[in-house]
Amino acid sequence: MSLEPGWYVDPAEPETRRWWDGEGWIGAPIPVDVTPPDGPPPAEPEPATTPAPGATDDRPTSGAAGSPEPVSTSGAPGRPDQAGPWPGQAGSWPDQPGQAGSWPGQPGQPGQQGQHGPPPGWPYPQWPGRPPIPRPHGLPLASYGARLVARLIDLGVVFLLNALVNGWFVWRYFEAISPYLRETMRRAVNGDTSTEGLPQIDDQAGGLQVVILLIATALWFAYEVPSMAARGQTFGKRMAGIRALPVEANQPLGFGRAFRRWSTLGMPTLLWYCCGLGLVLQFVDAVSPLFDQPLRQALHDKRAQTVVVQLPRTRPDPRTTPHDRADPPGDTP
Numbered sequence: 001m002s003l004e005p006g007w008y009v010d011p012a013e014p015e016t017r018r019w020w021d022g023e024g025w026i027g028a029p030i031p032v033d034v035t036p037p038d039g040p041p042p043a044e045p046e047p048a049t050t051p052a053p054g055a056t057d058d059r060p061t062s063g064a065a066g067s068p069e070p071v072s073t074s075g076a077p078g079r080p081d082q083a084g085p086w087p088g089q090a091g092s093w094p095d096q097p098g099q100a101g102s103w104p105g106q107p108g109q110p111g112q113q114g115q116h117g118p119p120p121g122w123p124y125p126q127w128p129g130r131p132p133i134p135r136p137h138g139l140p141l142a143s144y145g146a147r148l149v150a151r152l153i154d155l156g157v158v159f160l161l162n163a164l165v166n167g168w169f170v171w172r173y174f175e176a177i178s179p180y181l182r183e184t185m186r187r188a189v190n191g192d193t194s195t196e197g198l199p200q201i202d203d204q205a206g207g208l209q210v211v212i213l214l215i216a217t218a219l220w221f222a223y224e225v226p227s228m229a230a231r232g233q234t235f236g237k238r239m240a241g242i243r244a245l246p247v248e249a250n251q252p253l254g255f256g257r258a259f260r261r262w263s264t265l266g267m268p269t270l271l272w273y274c275c276g277l278g279l280v281l282q283f284v285d286a287v288s289p290l291f292d293q294p295l296r297q298a299l300h301d302k303r304a305q306t307v308v309v310q311l312p313r314t315r316p317d318p319r320t321t322p323h324d325r326a327d328p329p330g331d332t333p
Contacts, residue, residue, distance in 0.1 A: 142309055147289065179199040184198065217267065217269045
């Protein structure tokens with residue numbers, strides 16, 4: 001997958017940040033803690049070469065009589081003008097153990113600004129071993145355990161709200177179906193599998209079930225969407241020290257994005273009426289971060305284009321921290 005052009009932390013020099021144009025690094029690096037400018041860096045001027053006074057060019061002209069053939073000093077066959085290392089040799093690619101080499105035309109090489117990446121026909125450098133773990137907006141991704149703890153806390157709060165607001169309707173629903181349930185259980189204990197003569201379920205039971213699910217969904221919406229839109233956190237997420245952010249910027253989610261994120265997980269509550277179909281959909285959504293790489297997004301994160309990050313335990317003092325714009329998205333290509 002090709003990354004969009006932007007400023008990223010150089011994997012070969014984690015203390016610096018460089019401009020990635022979609023194919024290779026260009027321009028000079030800047031310290032990682034410095035706010036990068038908008039857009040790519042300016043082109044570096046080619047260094048001017050001034051010959052020493054009285055110096056003459058004693059190099060033999062190619063093709064002249066008696067001139068020796070150029071001798072390769074790098075050991076790379078067919079490339080006598082290129083000093084090693086070359087592709088395939090240790091230290092030839094960025095972030096590879098050994099000597100920090102380069103290819104001809106690599107960004108940052110004086111006088112070689114026209115070519116990005118290795119020459120045609122040479123393999124493109126790959127990440128050694130596993131690729132780096134993404135750090136959206138400079139923050140680590142939240143672990144699945146932290147997300148699960150936050151969700152369980154939120155479900156506990158929503159359950160308490162339902163006990164207060166929805167309790168009467170739940171009691172009326174069980175009163176309507178209790179004669180049928182008691183008789184069914186009595187026959188099951190006695191080994192009677194017949195269904196004749198069972199008490200009829202009250203006609204109000206179906207309507208009560210719909211009302212209960214509507215109220216439960218509305219309470220979940222009122223609890224989660226406004227707080228996520230404003231802060232990217234519910235009570236459970238604050239307790240777990242995690243936050244949901246848009247993938248492209250470190251900013252509040254806003255109502256529209258918060259609603260899309262919640263509806264993917266919350267709206268299937270209305271389908272509990274259909275043989276528990278909604279509960280199955282919510283379970284699939286809940287475990288989906290375990291199988292998503294590299295951003296560990298759940299299905300509701302993918303729909304809203306959000307990512308859940310772990311906040312630092314110690315936050316900087318706002319009175320002494322300079323106010324600056326957020327870091328650009330992503331850290332490494």
